[in-house]
Amino acid sequence: xxxxxxxxxxxxxxxxxxxxxxxxxxxxxxxxxxxxxxxxxxxxxxxxxxxxxxxxxxxxxxxxxxxxxxxxxxxxxxxxxxxxxxxxxxxxxxxxxxxxxxxxxxxxxxxxxxxxxxxxxxxxxxxxxxxxxxxxxxxxxxxxxxxxxxxxxxxxxxxxxxxxxxxxxxxxxxxxxxxxxxxxxxxxxxxxxxxxxxxxxxxxxxxxxxxxxxxxxxxxxxxx
Amino acid sequence: xxxxxxxxxxxxxxxxxxxxxxxxxxxxxxxxxxxxxxxxxxxxxxxxxxxxxxxxxxxxxxxxxxxxxxxxxxxxxxxxxxxxxxxxxxxxxxxxxxxxxxxxxxxxxxxxxxxxxxxxxxxxxxxxxxxxxxxxxxxxxxxxxxxxxxxxxxxxxxxxxxxxxxxxxxxxxxxxxxxxxxxxxxxxxxxxxxxxxxxxxxxxxxxxxxxxxxxxxxxxxxxx
DNA sequence: ACTACATTCAATTTATTGATTGAATGTTTG
DNA sequence: CAAACATTCAATCAATAAATTGAATGTAGT
Numbered sequence: 186x187x188x189x190x191x192x193x194x195x196x197x198x199x200x201x202x203x204x205x206x207x208x209x210x211x212x213x214x215x216x217x218x219x220x221x222x223x224x225x226x227x228x229x230x231x232x233x234x235x236x237x238x239x240x241x242x243x244x245x246x247x248x249x250x251x252x253x254x255x256x257x258x259x260x261x262x263x264x265x266x267x268x269x270x271x272x273x274x275x276x277x278x279x280x281x282x283x284x285x286x287x288x289x290x291x292x293x294x295x296x297x298x299x300x301x302x303x304x305x306x307x308x309x310x311x312x313x314x315x316x317x318x319x320x321x322x323x324x325x326x327x328x329x330x331x332x333x334x335x336x337x338x339x340x341x342x343x344x345x346x347x348x349x350x351x352x353x354x355x356x357x358x359x360x361x362x363x364x365x366x367x368x369x370x371x372x373x374x375x376x377x378x379x380x381x382x383x384x385x386x387x388x389x390x391x392x393x394x395x396x397x398x399x400x401x402x403x404x405x406x407x408x409x
Numbered sequence: 410x411x412x413x414x415x416x417x418x419x420x421x422x423x424x425x426x427x428x429x430x431x432x433x434x435x436x437x438x439x440x441x442x443x444x445x446x447x448x449x450x451x452x453x454x455x456x457x458x459x460x461x462x463x464x465x466x467x468x469x470x471x472x473x474x475x476x477x478x479x480x481x482x483x484x485x486x487x488x489x490x491x492x493x494x495x496x497x498x499x500x501x502x503x504x505x506x507x508x509x510x511x512x513x514x515x516x517x518x519x520x521x522x523x524x525x526x527x528x529x530x531x532x533x534x535x536x537x538x539x540x541x542x543x544x545x546x547x548x549x550x551x552x553x554x555x556x557x558x559x560x561x562x563x564x565x566x567x568x569x570x571x572x573x574x575x576x577x578x579x580x581x582x583x584x585x586x587x588x589x590x591x592x593x594x595x596x597x598x599x600x601x602x603x604x605x606x607x608x609x610x611x612x613x614x615x616x617x618x619x620x621x622x623x624x625x626x627x628x629x630x631x632x633x
Numbered sequence: 634a635c636t637a638c639a640t641t642c643a644a645t646t647t648a649t650t651g652a653t654t655g656a657a658t659g660t661t662t663g
Numbered sequence: 664c665a666a667a668c669a670t671t672c673a674a675t676c677a678a679t680a681a682a683t684t685g686a687a688t689g690t691a692g693t
Contacts (some may be wrong), residue, residue, distance in 0.1 A: 190514070194458040198435040198438045198439055198442075199431070199435045200507055201435075201438055201503055201504065201507050202432065202433050202434050202435040202438055202589045203432070203433075204430035204436075204503060204506060204507055204510070205429050205431075205438075205503060206429070206430060206432075206433030206680095207429075207433075208425070208426065208435040209426050209427075209429040209430030209431075209678090210426050210430070210431035210434075210681085211422040211423045211425075211426040212681090214422045214426055214429075215422050215423055218422075226639080226640090227639070227640060227641090228639065228640085229533075236682095237682080238639080238640075238641095239640085239641080239642090239682085239683075239684080239685095240681080240682060240683080241641090241680085242640060242641060243641090243642095243681080244681090246641080251486060251510075257672075258640095258689090258690085260639090260690065260691070261637095261638060261639050261640080261689080261690045261691060262638095262639055263639075263641090263692095269505055269509070270509035271502065271505050271509060272506065274502050275502040275503060275505075275506045277501040277502075278495065278498050278501075278502040278503075279428060279429060279499060279502075280425065281423055281495050281498070281499075281644095282428060282494055282495050282496065282499045283424055283425050285493070285494035285495060286428070286475075286476045286494055317509050325638060352414075361537075368503070373660080401598070406624055409476070430650095436651090446656090450669080450670090451669070451670060451671090452669065452670085460652095461652080461653075461654095461672085462669080462670075462671095463652085463653070463654080463655095463671080463672095464653075465652080466669095466670060466671060466672090467651080467652085467671085467672095468651090470671080482659090482660085482670095484669090485659080485660045485661055485667095485668060485669050486660095486668095486670080487669075487670060487671090490689080523636070541642060569647065570638085622672055
């Protein structure tokens with residue numbers, strides 16, 4: 186019982202603060218965003234993020250200390266991937282808060298159940314049962330190259346970058362479920378935010394195309 | 410189409426980073442924690458957190474810029490209260506991540522549904538229906554003074570500060586639902602973390618005693 | 634074993650952030 | 664309206680964090 190008396194609260198909050206501070210730099214968020222889309226080597230990440238290699242490396246190690254990423258060596262390169270734990274949740278909460286924040290269009294926020302639904306995304310199981318009873322629009326936001334190689338049956342493809350200018354292709358008042366490459370892929374998270382900002386009903390598929398395929402579910406391929 | 414080209418990603422991530430960085434300092438988390446328990450004046454917050462008034466004021470304004478707190482004037486003092494938006498969610502995600510992080514006792518993490526349940530807390534409605542079918546232990550973690558003035562029927566009272574050393578009073582393998590003063594009150598969040606760390610099954614009631622009472626539900630009062 | 638290459642480390646400089654002090658603002662009370 | 668008080672502002676100094684550079688480590692290929 187020797188430590189902890191003057192600040193009284195300390196350790197717990199210090200740890201939380203460190204984690205939060207790790208996310209408190211745009212470069213690290215950008216790096217994390219790229220890593221979320223799949224394993225990447227340092228040099229590639231540096232390039233994608235517009236950083237020098239050394240600088241990227243340092244930020245990456247910062248992220249690693251906080252557990253947001255993990256590494257493995259592959260030949261002469263070191264590959265970074267997402268860490269364990271409820272990271273996606275944390276990032277989603279952060280995004281969600283930010284959205285509510287500078288959206289003075291507070292509309293119908295609050296309501297914690299609605300809230301949870303908005304955020305959490307649907308599971309594959311939930312999606313399947315919904316598709317039986319309701320009409321659901323499946324939106325694949327991956328690049329076209331990936332889409333043509335296989336996608337969920339009936340899905341329409343609007344790559345994330347084109348989404349904003351092709352919003353009119355999507356129907357209002359219908360549940361839209363967006364997906365991309367997997368649970369950590371944030372393309373669909375972004376998409377959902379964008380769609381909602383435009384008054385559409387959108388949710389995210391927690392899993393991505395690879396998981397769908399891995400479950401042995403039917404896959405559609407665009408004939409070439 | 411003029412902005413956004415050199416760093417390519419910028420604005421969105423910069424905003425997120427600012428929000429995260431605001432939570433990236435132990436003093437601010439401590440302040441937020443106190444504010445979460447009810448409106449407080451600056452001087453009081455400074456005292457509670459062990460900060461100089463001026464310093465506290467600055468941190469508070471930092472929090473306010475990010476929307477985490479709001480203020481109103483009451484006579485010569487300025488009272489701080491929680492801001493709008495899904496703040497509780499964000500903080501819970503942060504705590505949850507931290508827990509998973511330095512809990513090398515990873516046990517049975519992952520599993521996003523389980524996960525969600527662990528985090529989100531039960532609604533009053535959910536609690537009521539559970540109480541009909543299962544046995545649930547209600548745990549009131551507010552100070553005794555508040556408890557005796559009214560609490561949920563059948564709840565047991567272990568104030569947050571005493572929780573760690575009175576863990577043995579709680580039954581294992583039974584769902585424990587902890588509550589305190591309201592959705593922003595973090596006493597119960599802390600309690601849930603502590604209980605789980607000790608192998609108990611605990612969840613948090615999203616609402617608190619005031620909300621329960623406001624719904625017109627039965628309240629028990631300790632006879633004096 | 635030598636060379637090329639990817640990444641990390643260590644050291645330095647620069648930029649940001651936090652703490653402290655004293656003055657300024659705005660409010661109540663007599 | 665003057666005095667007392669709570670809070671905020673502004674300026675300064677101290678501490679931390681970020682970027683840059685060049686060297687060190689570790690792996691692959693010849």
